Amino acid sequence: MYALPPVTKALLIALAVAYFAQLLAPDIAIFYFALWPLGEHVIGNGPDGLPFSVGFLPWQILSYGLLHGSFGHLFFNALAIFMFGGSLEQTWGSRRFLTYFVVCVAGAGLIQLVVVTSGITGQGIYPTVGASGGIFGLLLAYAMLFPNRQIMLLIPPIPMKARTFVIVFGAIELLMGVFNTASGVAHFAHLGGMLFGWLVIRYWRGQPPFRPRGPRLVR
Template identity: 30%
Template structure:
């Protein structure tokens, strides 16, 4: 079974169980004091298995389903069968680390959801196929255009800081997706630059 589908299935199952089990939810979310004081380092990964609500879960898993399959093939070719799993777990950790360090002493802070890792998958895909058409809220657009809009929106909302969404994780996840992909195969950069000069939608 593809790694993407395994990640998707596990995330959906755990999230659905946690919706009705507050104890499980509290055991898995990123809660800084549990890491800094109790060394529950698993939370740097397990926070990505639980979501705030069904809409949050659906958006992340649909995005993962469509772009994860393409990226899984790429990473499998470069790193072997479990290449995508390595990439995805790394994305969960790297995307949340700045948030954890910033809120290390804040007992009131919690974060959850796979958005940072999903951002990494999406931005890795953009490097491989920047002009591929994707549909965002029924509006078709090139992947590269969506990536630029997504980045600008996340930066704006992160600075504004008036909602409960961890936009910082989105940005760090996106950066990780780009850097990791370029490190895995240096040929991706010239391919990306050449593709930008040959727009096709």
Template identity: 30%
Template sequence: MFSLTPVVRVLLIINVLVFFVTNESVIQLFGLHSFLSDKFNPIQLLTHMFLHGGFNHIFSNMIGLIVFGPMLERYWGPKRFTFFYFFTGLGAALLFSGVNYFEMHDVYETVQTYRANPGYESFLSFVDQHAGSYYDGLAPFIEKFRVYPTDSNNIQDSVTIINRIFTNQVDEPMVGASGAIFGVIMGFGLLFPNTQLFLLFPPIPVKAKYLVIFYGALEIYSGVYRAQADNVAHFAHIGGMLFAFILVKYWGSQRKTFY
């Protein structure tokens, strides 16, 4: 079936064992939080890579690891592959966190502005853009605020609601090995571009380089045009691929010492 190499086997075992002991408290403690969150801890840049949000999440990541990882480990050796895996995973986390900070800092500034000058129209604009799945539950309050926009209780409640929406967003942790796995896929595509891979859906062969191009383009599109209900960390995937590209090209430029 699959011929696992030593580092790939260890990574697989650790991820599976951690999955079975993971609960919401573990995710909140070790998942990667926004730099703007009070729950952020630098160690989360590493620990989030071993947490997963469900069976489908860990299954897809581990399949990617055991399909593409062994060839890279055999090619580079255990030490270089281990460095590559964590380099791309950390790079993915940093890019994701940077984009998240940029996006959430604008939201933070909007919250600060609202706190200084609350009102119905600006409240409605904020919840339209940022409430997401909470919006339907706010409908009764929105109607009450519309009818009594100057009521002090409504104004105070609106500030509380906006604070809660912002806090929920920055306290939402990112978990998963996807950044490193997309790095592994990129590394595979760069080193073995003409290797034929047989897809399940649709059941056709495709060269590794075309698969990497497809994944990269899809993630860039999804990251830029992300739907509000989409909770996939596309920029973590992009980060893993980007840092993999940089490292493989750098190692390739050091041929005299690498090979």
């Protein structure tokens, strides 16, 4: 039986625990741990009848990645970690894999923070949840490390090379982010996860826009 590497397993457990905690205390989870735009935003009245406001808190740049909007949202993100995380962790090692995933989640959060705070999505003030930015970072890394491996799509069920898969999905996310910003999906966060993942890999490899880091290149 295939044994998941430790960080991949820990991420799956953390997502499951956070989801059950979210079910038990949904208001606390969303108000304090989802990613809110900069500033103070009144969203209603509290138990005392006074206006209740929410806003960005520093830890939200990571904690939002542990929350999910539905079981389906959680399931597909966890499935992607299961499918791609193990291979990446075995190739990079646990510390580098965890660093990469955290940077992708934080980078996606930063991009989403700018986009939502600026109001260009036209959706008003809303919280962002989900590890999808980190997931898209994993997809990019998988395509860069294993470009010719076959990935079987779920819908439609056709095989596709990893490199082609990422190019197609990246293009779709960009188009949906530009032309379908009211869909309720954080497309720019997904692209942000891919962008920061690409930058991390380029940094590790000593490739532009970064200086060479020595004769040895990493995968």
